[in-house]
Amino acid sequence: MPHISNKGKLMPESPIRKLVPYADLAQEKGKKIYYLNIGQPDIKTPEVALNAIKNNNISVLSYSHSAGFETYRKKLATYYQNISPSITHNDIIVTTGGSEALLFAMGTIADAGDEIIIPEPFYANYNGFAIASGVQVVPVISTIENNFGLPPVSEFEKLITPKTKAILICNPGNPTGYLYSKEEIDQLAAIVKRHNLFLIADEVYREFAYDGLVHHSILSVEGIEENAIVIDSVSKRYSMCGARIGCLVSKNKEVMSTAMKFAQARLSPPTFAQIASEAALETPQSYFDDVISEYKDRRDLLVSELRKIPNVKVANPGGAFYCIAELPVADADVFAQWLLEEFQFENETVMIAPAGGFYSTPGAGKNQVRIAYVLKKEDLKKAVHILKTALEQYNS
Structure with missing residues (x-):
């Protein structure tokens, strides 16, 4: 057998x-x-997104560009410019959900046996993506007693080895809901800068912050443009989980050109879902x-x-x-x-x-x-x- x-x-x-x-x-x-x-x-789901599908008159359901529709990426760039004014559509690859963006990121920065440090508990599928990519997850434990806040910098640094390629966070966190402070993001930025690592931030819940707290994207941190990789998705932001549209965002040109090869290998993200996602960007505040x-x-x-x-x-x-x-x-x-x-x-x-x-x-x-x-x-x-x-x- x-x-x-x-x-x-x-x-x-x-x-x-x-x-x-x-x-x-x-x-x-x-x-x-x-x-x-x-x-x-x-x-x-926002009506503007649903109507974009209902009222569409496509006669041929064709491939899109492997990076996603240029019109969509340009509108996404406008959205991200509120966080980092220098972002352009060339810094964005549209993916089949945030899941594919994570797989592209891991495939781009790590070889089999390389390590990524992740504060745990973390989104369960990080384990699966790591196994699929041959990557070793190295956990740094956060605790319920500390409301799952960022572990001390010393805990990260003692885990860094020659095989360490990145630190990965989810902000706000799934499953904890923890929202990292600016001080914590700055601490992570300093670590990756000091050790020449990537900082991957899964920011799919960016809009959902409470009690007057503010989300601090790694894209807004000066000096780590070559280190920062953001994972994003329309799933939660617009209640469009079934669309399966996400994106990978980075100013690092080598990261983007390498991730593009993975994007070409899977051809293109789904057409109708991109149409809905592009329209969703018109959702009012x-x-x-x-x-x-x-x-x-x-x-x-x-x-x-x-x-x-x-x-x-x-x-x-x-x-x-x-x-x-x-x-x-x-x-x-x-x-x-x-x-x-x-x-x-x-x-x-x-x-x-x-x-x-x-x-x-x-x-x-x-x-x-x-x-x-x-x-x-x-x-x-x-x-x-x-x-x-x-x-x-x-x-x-």
Whole structure:
């Protein structure tokens, strides 16, 4: 019998999606499930984006340029010029989601066996992208006690080896919602400058910052233009997860010319999705104002309700729409499956994402879960009440 690759064997299951078969069975049994596991916003996609598809009269669905439509990239450049005035459309490659941008970045800067330092917990698919690229993730641990803030600079520097190629952050963070301060971004910039490394920032949640906090893009830091690589996406910004359009942004010409070879190898990003994404750039600021206000209210309610549950610890996110909660259970994977297979409260249950998959350190985050506050406030409140009831029964 033929054998699959070791790479395939090592590829991790998604902690966000691996419980879907149990959720499907629960639904077949008639249970209502409150989905707290996946970052699929219920916010409406901007009409301007949907109308661009509905009202299009394309007669041939052709390839685009491998870097994406020039018209789209020029409009994107105008958007990024609010962050860094020198950005042009030549500093942007449109990708099939932020995921492809991450793969292009890793393929561009690292060879098999090279290392990328990432503060953990981090977006679970970084592990998968690293394995697919032959890259070794080197974690530097942030803690719930510190609200998942940036670990000390000394913790990064003692991990740097000749194989280290980059530091990768998600800002604001998925799964933590942590928003890095200007001081923290400047500290990272100093490290990569001192050690001649790349700084990759996944900034797909850039618009979602709360409590008067401000997002600080690495594109705005002077002196690291050759080090900085930004990963971005329309998925969360415009509630367009299904469009699968992202981009890679860098002023480093060698990075961009190399990434372009990867872009050419996959031909081009999808045409209709680019049309919708280009139109989405016309979305008025009032849309974001309303969305940010709604997410902040949801966050406040979720954190407040979670903190009422005995022995539950929760970090307070400054951005995005996730939080990490530490539960009084030995194994969040077992508990999450139990919620779907065996538990029900008035024929309802919740689906959560075990946080162990958001770490690369074995055993880390074993009693933590990621919760996405992408449900309406009344549903969030009900979901937390169900979770509280479940914990009482589970630990009785």
